[in-house]
Amino acid sequence: MPIVDRGLSLLTKLQAKNIVKHFDHNGKTVVALDGINLNVEEGDFICIVGPSGCGKSTFLNVVAGLEKPNSGEILLNGKLISTPGPDRIMVFQEGALFPWLKVIDNVEFGLKIAGIPKEERRELSHRYLDMMQLTKFADSYIYQLSTGMKQRVAIARALAMDPEVLLMDEPFAALDSQTRDLLLVELQLIWERTKKTIIFVTHNISESVILGNKVAIFKNRPAKIKKEIVIDYRRPRLAEDENLQKYYHQIVEELKSEVMPHAKDDTQ
Ligand SMILES: Nc1ncnc2c1ncn2[C@@H]1O[C@H](COP(=O)(O)OP(=O)(O)O)[C@@H](O)[C@H]1O
Ligand SMILES: [Mg+2]
Numbered sequence: 001m002p003i004v005d006r007g008l009s010l011l012t013k014l015q016a017k018n019i020v021k022h023f024d025h026n027g028k029t030v031v032a033l034d035g036i037n038l039n040v041e042e043g044d045f046i047c048i049v050g051p052s053g054c055g056k057s058t059f060l061n062v063v064a065g066l067e068k069p070n071s072g073e074i075l076l077n078g079k080l081i082s083t084p085g086p087d088r089i090m091v092f093q094e095g096a097l098f099p100w101l102k103v104i105d106n107v108e109f110g111l112k113i114a115g116i117p118k119e120e121r122r123e124l125s126h127r128y129l130d131m132m133q134l135t136k137f138a139d140s141y142i143y144q145l146s147t148g149m150k151q152r153v154a155i156a157r158a159l160a161m162d163p164e165v166l167l168m169d170e171p172f173a174a175l176d177s178q179t180r181d182l183l184l185v186e187l188q189l190i191w192e193r194t195k196k197t198i199i200f201v202t203h204n205i206s207e208s209v210i211l212g213n214k215v216a217i218f219k220n221r222p223a224k225i226k227k228e229i230v231i232d233y234r235r236p237r238l239a240e241d242e243n244l245q246k247y248y249h250q251i252v253e254e255l256k257s258e259v260m261p262h263a264k265d266d267t268q
Pocket of ligand 2: 056057058
């Protein structure tokens with residue numbers, strides 16, 4: 001197949017094919033994913049939005065190789081994957097950082113494990129610390145940082161690994177709104193700069209509209225993708241931009257039936 005080079009590649013980076021995942025919970029079977037199909041193109045910033053308990057984290061964990069699906073396949077660059085790997089790095093809601101290490105040592109940790117020589121990893125980590133505006137805090141310890149700063153470190157650490165796909169599971173959910181708004185802008189700028197392929201999970205509709213060039217709307221019961229919408233709008237997008245409202249309302253409409261009380265999951 002010819003590769004068309006118009007700045008954005010038409011290659012599919014990651015493909016989820018009919019992913020099904022069940023959990024056994026108190027003697028009952030919970031169908032967390034009931035046939036998820038998703039194509040992620042190279043350089044996509046794809047947001048997955050849906051109500052709590054609809055299977056967003058489970059899907060991301062399957063993509064990361066942390067959970068095995070009951071059936072279905074994940075292909076990365078056309079190759080079947082079933083285990084975790086440095087080609088897919090996850091950023092969680094809580095940074096999952098090492099509190100006893102300095103900021104710079106946290107950022108370098110994965111590079112060290114990967115056997116990158118010291119000088120090279122110093123240079124790489126400084127590049128990403130700089131990108132996340134953390135240079136001044138390189139020698140601080142994690143416990144000295146605010147939640148927002150910790151998330152910056154977690155993002156710098158993930159980017160330093162130069163993954164094929166960056167996976168983000170509600171990374172801004174614990175932040176105050178001012179810090180979040182700032183990081184929403186910064187993440188867009190970093191995405192433009194690094195051209196990373198990002199899958200970003202959130203229950204926050206505004207966040208999905210601000211960040212995504214595509215938004216995949218997850219529904220409950222059965223847990224499937226209800227709709228994918230394309231958001232072709234200039235960047236960086238700001239939370240207060242009224243032109244984003246139409247996308248917001250489109251997603252709200254799709255999700256309305258999903259957040260009725262009877263659809264709520266009692267295991268959350
Ligand atoms: N390890 C697990 N064991 C049992 N049930 C689970 C497990 N992980 C998730 N679930 C269930 O799967 C469903 C989807 O969960 P999750 O993917 O965490 O949703 P979301 O991230 O959208 O809030 C929920 O009903 C949840 O209770
Ligand atoms: Mg979740």
